[in-house]
Amino acid sequence: MTRTAVIAGQGALAPAIIAQLDDPLVFSLEGYQPDMPTTPFRLERLVPFLDELIGQDVTRVVFAGAIRRPRLDPEAFDPRTAQLVPRILMAMQAGDDAALREVLKVFEENDLKICGIEEIAPDLIPAEGVLTGQPGKADQQDAERAAQILSATGPLDIGQGCVVAQGQCLAIETLPGTAAMLAFAGRHADLRPNPKGGRGVFYKAPKPGQDRRIDLPTIGPDTVDQAAAAGLAGIAWQAGSVILLQRDEALRRAQAAGLFLWARA
Amino acid sequence: MTRTAVIAGQGALAPAIIAQLDDPLVFSLEGYQPDMPTTPFRLERLVPFLDELIGQDVTRVVFAGAIRRPRLDPEAFDPRTAQLVPRILMAMQAGDDAALREVLKVFEENDLKICGIEEIAPDLIPAEGVLTGQPGKADQQDAERAAQILSATGPLDIGQGCVVAQGQCLAIETLPGTAAMLAFAGRHADLRPNPKGGRGVFYKAPKPGQDRRIDLPTIGPDTVDQAAAAGLAGIAWQAGSVILLQRDEALRRAQAAGLFLWARA
Numbered sequence: 001m002t003r004t005a006v007i008a009g010q011g012a013l014a015p016a017i018i019a020q021l022d023d024p025l026v027f028s029l030e031g032y033q034p035d036m037p038t039t040p041f042r043l044e045r046l047v048p049f050l051d052e053l054i055g056q057d058v059t060r061v062v063f064a065g066a067i068r069r070p071r072l073d074p075e076a077f078d079p080r081t082a083q084l085v086p087r088i089l090m091a092m093q094a095g096d097d098a099a100l101r102e103v104l105k106v107f108e109e110n111d112l113k114i115c116g117i118e119e120i121a122p123d124l125i126p127a128e129g130v131l132t133g134q135p136g137k138a139d140q141q142d143a144e145r146a147a148q149i150l151s152a153t154g155p156l157d158i159g160q161g162c163v164v165a166q167g168q169c170l171a172i173e174t175l176p177g178t179a180a181m182l183a184f185a186g187r188h189a190d191l192r193p194n195p196k197g198g199r200g201v202f203y204k205a206p207k208p209g210q211d212r213r214i215d216l217p218t219i220g221p222d223t224v225d226q227a228a229a230a231g232l233a234g235i236a237w238q239a240g241s242v243i244l245l246q247r248d249e250a251l252r253r254a255q256a257a258g259l260f261l262w263a264r265a
Numbered sequence: 266m267t268r269t270a271v272i273a274g275q276g277a278l279a280p281a282i283i284a285q286l287d288d289p290l291v292f293s294l295e296g297y298q299p300d301m302p303t304t305p306f307r308l309e310r311l312v313p314f315l316d317e318l319i320g321q322d323v324t325r326v327v328f329a330g331a332i333r334r335p336r337l338d339p340e341a342f343d344p345r346t347a348q349l350v351p352r353i354l355m356a357m358q359a360g361d362d363a364a365l366r367e368v369l370k371v372f373e374e375n376d377l378k379i380c381g382i383e384e385i386a387p388d389l390i391p392a393e394g395v396l397t398g399q400p401g402k403a404d405q406q407d408a409e410r411a412a413q414i415l416s417a418t419g420p421l422d423i424g425q426g427c428v429v430a431q432g433q434c435l436a437i438e439t440l441p442g443t444a445a446m447l448a449f450a451g452r453h454a455d456l457r458p459n460p461k462g463g464r465g466v467f468y469k470a471p472k473p474g475q476d477r478r479i480d481l482p483t484i485g486p487d488t489v490d491q492a493a494a495a496g497l498a499g500i501a502w503q504a505g506s507v508i509l510l511q512r513d514e515a516l517r518r519a520q521a522a523g524l525f526l527w528a529r530a
Contacts, residue, residue: 069458093432149421158434167358169423172437176453188441
């Protein structure tokens, strides 16, 4: 029998994925444990961890939930993982994506297949269409400009979201993440040139060329609340490339707040 | 006799420029008057304003200080300026730079020369060199990555600054401006992966292809205070392309706070 290991991040994605799997082994990065039973592991002991997976007949690994780059403790490295450090440190200079890709390569070199959310729970990734509400013309233009901004910033490995209102970029997602960016956009919402014009769109898309097996952008009911608190008209995202968690609850909250949710082609 | 008109924005740039000129006429956008005597004008009455300049023998116009896009009152337009509206509205869709460029074209069509800060007060634009402090290796890498980020975001007409710490982008300047971005970076400074590593660099550069006669990025003593409050190691910028206001005071505050100031090649 072969088994699947889930590397669980915080948030609602891991439980949703675990529910789709038959008796998975569930792990999490020490210091970033989600609110559920998991076996913690440390990146400083990656090689022994991979040995453990292989010893338990694991052949597939799923990353469920965002992994933040952990603070590494130089004294916690085992000798074999220590040999990987120069390689991963080099990659880190080019950003989170590059570092994570390097870690994934180490999994694959040990014959562990990295499995995407798309394979395990395709229903979490909405196909093209407006899920609720109705993006107006101004919103469509803002979504278009936001998509252009993200295609240009994508290769920089910065973030996966931005906020555009009336053609103006109010915020770009960076290391602090979506919630921090939406709070920033909300604090400065009075800068919209026309008080009666478009209220603005939060747009989300994966970085071009990013590894879709991990770290697909994720939105959910909390994102809806944050976008509503920022005074935005709605949320749009690249259809087929963004995970929507707790769809029913997200739709309910969007309807209550008068926001559209739009999986944009 | 020909005269120079200064369009004064808020901040210390306009007084510095006025001090270099012989008997200039000083104007400001209504609603954005700086703390000095100026004759206000409205963008909705741009054509009569240009007539007034020409009537007073003005041949050169200097934009001193950032101009925020004003909220336009449809009822305040005179008939001739109203004819320009479709043209300027079109340009606005592509961002602030494009809109401002379009307004400048209208000046030039009326034989008013737009004059850059470089022509009038070249000393305000530091040439290459470290002005104070010493950027370390980590800071140099952060400045390099920040410069790369701005060259990629520049064509998007978003902003002229970003903050990078330990290779990670903490913040990108958007419509709310530098102070808001540095406050954001400061709020999230605890995300730096290594607490003992590089504290991060605020980097500033003009957008590639931006009109250097107006809207060159500007820093000054307040910027130094804001970067210090954000816990950064220093400020770097594209040498020859950024205005440094009140240089002595900026240097004094940077020294007091232990920040470097670096006009980077």
